[in-house]
Amino acid sequence: MHEFSISKEIAMKVKKVAQQKDADHVNKINLRIGKLSHLNVDQLEYCFKTIAKGDELLDKTKLNIEEKNIEVECSCGYEGQVGDEIKKLSSLANHLKCPSCGNLNPSIKKGKEIFVKDIKIVREDE
Numbered sequence: 687m688h689e690f691s692i693s694k695e696i697a698m699k700v701k702k703v704a705q706q707k708d709a710d711h712v713n714k715i716n717l718r719i720g721k722l723s724h725l726n727v728d729q730l731e732y733c734f735k736t737i738a739k740g741d742e743l744l745d746k747t748k749l750n751i752e753e754k755n756i757e758v759e760c761s762c763g764y765e766g767q768v769g770d771e772i773k774k775l776s777s778l779a780n781h782l783k784c785p786s787c788g789n790l791n792p793s794i795k796k797g798k799e800i801f802v803k804d805i806k807i808v809r810e811d812e
C-alpha cells in the first residue's frame with residue numbers, strides 16, 4: 687500500500703527531528719501533500735495512526751494534512767492553479783488543462799509534493 691510506506695517514511699523523519707530536538711512527545715505534524723500525489727488522505731491518517739500507536743514519541747500525535755492545489759505553466763503564458771473543482775483524483779488527469787487556452791498538456795509545476803511542513807513538539811521539563 688502506497689499510503690503505508692509514505693506514513694512510515696513520515697513517521698521516521700519526524701522521529702528523527704523530534705529526537706534531535708530532545709522532544710518527549712510530538713503534538714502535531716503539519717503535512718502538505720499535492721493533489722497529484724495520488725494519496726488518499728483518510729488512508730494516510732489511518733496508516734499513520736497504526737504506525738504511531740504505542741510509539742513513545744508519536745502516540746497521540748495529530749496529523750494535520752493540508753492538500754495543495756495543482757499549479758501549471760502553459761505555453762500560452764498562463765501560470766497558476768487548475769483543477770480546483772475536481773474532487774476525485776481518478777478524473778483529475780482527464781481534466782488537467784490550461785484554463786486560459788484549453789491546452790491539455792500544460793507542464794505541472796506543483797501538485798506532486800509530499801512533505802512535512804513543521805512539527806510541534808513537547809518537552810516535559812518546560
Ligand SMILES: [Zn+2]
Binds near residue numbers: 760761763784785788
Ligand atoms: Zn494555456
